[in-house]
Amino acid sequence: MSAPADPASLPDRWSKPRMIRNPLLRWALWLAVAAYILGTIATLPIDWARVSQGFGRAARIFGGSIPPNFERSGLLIDGFLESLKIAVLASFGGVLISVPAAFMAARNIAPLPVFYLGRALIIVARSFHPVIVAILFVKAVGFGPLAGVLTLIVYSIGFVAKMLAERIEEIDFGQVEALRATGAPYLSVLFYAIFPQILPRLIGLSIYQLDSNLRASAMIGIVGAGGIGATLANAFGRYDYDFALAITIVIVGAILLSEAISGQIRKRI
Amino acid sequence: MTDQDMTRPAPLREAFPEDWHRYTPRQQIARYLGLLFAALVIGWSITSIDVIWEWVWDAPVQMADLFGRMVPPDATNLGTILLVLWETVNIATIATIFAVLISLPVAWLAAQNTTPNRATLWLGRIILVSSRSINTIIWALLFVAIFGPGIVAGIVAIMLRSVGFVGKLLGEAIEEIDPRPVEALEATGASRAKVILYAIVPQVMPTFWAVAILRWDINLRESTVLGLVGAGGIGLILQSAIDTFKWQEAATVLLCILGLVLLGEIVSAWLRRRIL
Numbered sequence: 001m002s003a004p005a006d007p008a009s010l011p012d013r014w015s016k017p018r019m020i021r022n023p024l025l026r027w028a029l030w031l032a033v034a035a036y037i038l039g040t041i042a043t044l045p046i047d048w049a050r051v052s053q054g055f056g057r058a059a060r061i062f063g064g065s066i067p068p069n070f071e072r073s074g075l076l077i078d079g080f081l082e083s084l085k086i087a088v089l090a091s092f093g094g095v096l097i098s099v100p101a102a103f104m105a106a107r108n109i110a111p112l113p114v115f116y117l118g119r120a121l122i123i124v125a126r127s128f129h130p131v132i133v134a135i136l137f138v139k140a141v142g143f144g145p146l147a148g149v150l151t152l153i154v155y156s157i158g159f160v161a162k163m164l165a166e167r168i169e170e171i172d173f174g175q176v177e178a179l180r181a182t183g184a185p186y187l188s189v190l191f192y193a194i195f196p197q198i199l200p201r202l203i204g205l206s207i208y209q210l211d212s213n214l215r216a217s218a219m220i221g222i223v224g225a226g227g228i229g230a231t232l233a234n235a236f237g238r239y240d241y242d243f244a245l246a247i248t249i250v251i252v253g254a255i256l257l258s259e260a261i262s263g264q265i266r267k268r269i
Numbered sequence: 270m271t272d273q274d275m276t277r278p279a280p281l282r283e284a285f286p287e288d289w290h291r292y293t294p295r296q297q298i299a300r301y302l303g304l305l306f307a308a309l310v311i312g313w314s315i316t317s318i319d320v321i322w323e324w325v326w327d328a329p330v331q332m333a334d335l336f337g338r339m340v341p342p343d344a345t346n347l348g349t350i351l352l353v354l355w356e357t358v359n360i361a362t363i364a365t366i367f368a369v370l371i372s373l374p375v376a377w378l379a380a381q382n383t384t385p386n387r388a389t390l391w392l393g394r395i396i397l398v399s400s401r402s403i404n405t406i407i408w409a410l411l412f413v414a415i416f417g418p419g420i421v422a423g424i425v426a427i428m429l430r431s432v433g434f435v436g437k438l439l440g441e442a443i444e445e446i447d448p449r450p451v452e453a454l455e456a457t458g459a460s461r462a463k464v465i466l467y468a469i470v471p472q473v474m475p476t477f478w479a480v481a482i483l484r485w486d487i488n489l490r491e492s493t494v495l496g497l498v499g500a501g502g503i504g505l506i507l508q509s510a511i512d513t514f515k516w517q518e519a520a521t522v523l524l525c526i527l528g529l530v531l532l533g534e535i536v537s538a539w540l541r542r543r544i545l
Binding site: 024029030036037040041044045047050051055057061078082084085086088089094123124126127128129131132134135139140141142144145146150215218219221222223226236249251252255256 | 270310313314317320321328333335363404406409410414415417419424449490493504507523526527531
């Protein structure tokens with residue numbers, strides 16, 4: 001332990017230690033950040049004439065959308081059920097693929113080359129926004145719910161496999177060693193030592209992903225991948241703003257409802 | 270049953286039965302019912318979804334064909350692509366900065382322990398929920414109508430979407446603070462502004478930075494698709510490459526997006542380590 005400092009040498013006012021000690025560097029950094037923000041905003045191509053017209057246009061959109069039009073509720077319900085089916089199938093398929101992918105991407109049980117392969121799979125699945133993936137699938141397999149299901153399977157792998165791999169890396173390894181000590185084969189170790197430890201997380205993640213797929217299925221429909229988003233994009237394209245508002249209200253309501261339900265289920269698990 | 274079992278005291282037998290079950294029979298039934306329900310829902314989805322099954326079996330061939338067309342990536346337009354990629358970064362960064370600034374007062378309204386009264390609490394919550402439940406793409410569609418196609422519509426769309434996310438997490442952080450510094454400052458007769466500045470702000474600072482960095486990372490991904498509805502960024506080039514069947518250029522754009530997202534993840538991980 002060092003000797004207490006001479007009280008006379010301590011400053012009268014205490015100030016919090018700074019994260020960047022060198023004041024020159026600190027100020028230079030702040031200056032650089034300020035310059036970036038100002039520079040970017042100053043060069044924004046804002047066409048004010050266009051904006052002032054735009055408000056008129058926005059007023060027309062809003063005016064045209066009120067009151068929301070629920071007359072074609074049959075179309076709305078069909079689109080919504082399709083979104084639900086897309087979300088269910090994509091969650092199921094996504095979780096099915098995520099389990100082996102997560103085992104591949106867990107450092108503590110996968111050999112190094114397999115680990116890198118698993119991680120690369122997850123990184124690629126996570127990096128692309130679902131809308132981009134949806135465009136590619138629509139081009140490959142055509143318009144409709146199939147492209148949506150495939151897109152959301154990729155989306156689900158990116159999230160479920162990542163979280164599950166992290167959970168596998170945190171398991172209690174004692175049980176694995178105990179089973180290995182009895183001479184259990186690899187599959188038995190997986191089923192009796194690892195699986196029970198990750199099952200609760202897997203169920204929680206699946207329910208969360210179902211919720212999140214339902215949300216995403218509304219958005220990927222805009223590029224032609226089926227579901228309520230396709231209905232919304234059509235309504236918007238045909239200037240049916242009152243129907244579009246009705247669809248938006250239903251989407252928001254359904255998302256709030258499914259968030260509440262999945263929250264309740266996850267709380268009980 | 271063996272003799273030995275009979276001699277074991279009843280409570281011990283109850284606590285350590287001969288054959289051990291992880292779940293009680295009631296839990297067991299509940300789990301099977303849950304499983305059955307899930308199977309029924311999946312079965313209903315598969316049988317009633319409007320899919321042409323020939324296309325499903327054909328999908329791997331089609332995918333392979335598509336990826337085949339992308340090789341090798343064509344880098345002749347790399348200069349333009351990188352420039353637009355930089356624009357994408359700017360959209361994400363500027364939108365995150367504004368969103369964070371706007372979400373501060375909203376979080377203050379939406380946290381139970383700082384909001385002035387019940388009406389303001391609900392006002393805050395309504396702002397948060399409406400911002401979060403409408404997707405960025407839908408916001409972008411609307412703002413393209415207002416501002417015209419371009420980067421400004423993208424910035425405003427991402428900003429409005431982010432306020433809900435940042436404000437919600439920040440509001441939760443404010444609700445979870447240690448109330449004692451607040452009480453201590455109030456006891457000294459400090460003004461409301463001083464209490465916020467010296468008792469609340471320092472406690473939520475780490476969450477604030479963590480949430481801001483996380484959202485920046487998310488926004489980087491979101492801003493890659495804004496161009497698809499005309500709101501600026503790399504999506505515009507991707508869309509036009511796909512529409513004109515320039516698959517090799519599309520491959521370059523996709524690789525650039527992959528690089529951008531990875532770089533964003535590395536930068537945000539580094540920032541998190543430095544700041545938190």
